[in-house]
Amino acid sequence: xxxxxxxxxxxxxxxxxxxxxxxxxxxxxxxxxxxxxxxxxxxxxxxxxxxxxxxxxxxxxxxxxxxxxxxxxxxxxxxxxxxxxxxxxxxxxxxxxxxxxxxx
Ligand SMILES: [Zn+2]
Numbered sequence: 001x002x003x004x005x006x007x008x009x010x011x012x013x014x015x016x017x018x019x020x021x022x023x024x025x026x027x028x029x030x031x032x033x034x035x036x037x038x039x040x041x042x043x044x045x046x047x048x049x050x051x052x053x054x055x056x057x058x059x060x061x062x063x064x065x066x067x068x069x070x071x072x073x074x075x076x077x078x079x080x081x082x083x084x085x086x087x088x089x090x091x092x093x094x095x096x097x098x099x100x101x102x103x104x
Pocket of ligand 1 (some may be wrong): 038039040041042050051062063064065066067
């Protein structure tokens with residue numbers, strides 16, 4: 001299977017779009033920081049603040065389950081997919097071309 005340019009995926013698939021696909025609703029937001037229930041371990045209750053997102057840096061971290069990374073890691077972890085599968089899935093959902101490496 002050809003490789004995928006994960007950097008290219010992250011350049012076009014924004015953290016905000018990943019959060020929307022995950023139906024994330026922030027319980028708290030200020031500037032580029034959002035907090036709310038964690039889509040990775042599935043926090044119970046809308047008032048959970050264990051999950052923290054930095055929209056400017058496109059990173060996230062959960063203080064409860066310890067999951068962290070960029071928006072592609074988030075999609076992979078929240079859906080129990082490999083990074084490779086997550087990149088393909090995310091591109092398809094957002095209507096983007098998958099940036100394959102060395103296919104041609
Ligand atoms: Zn979590």
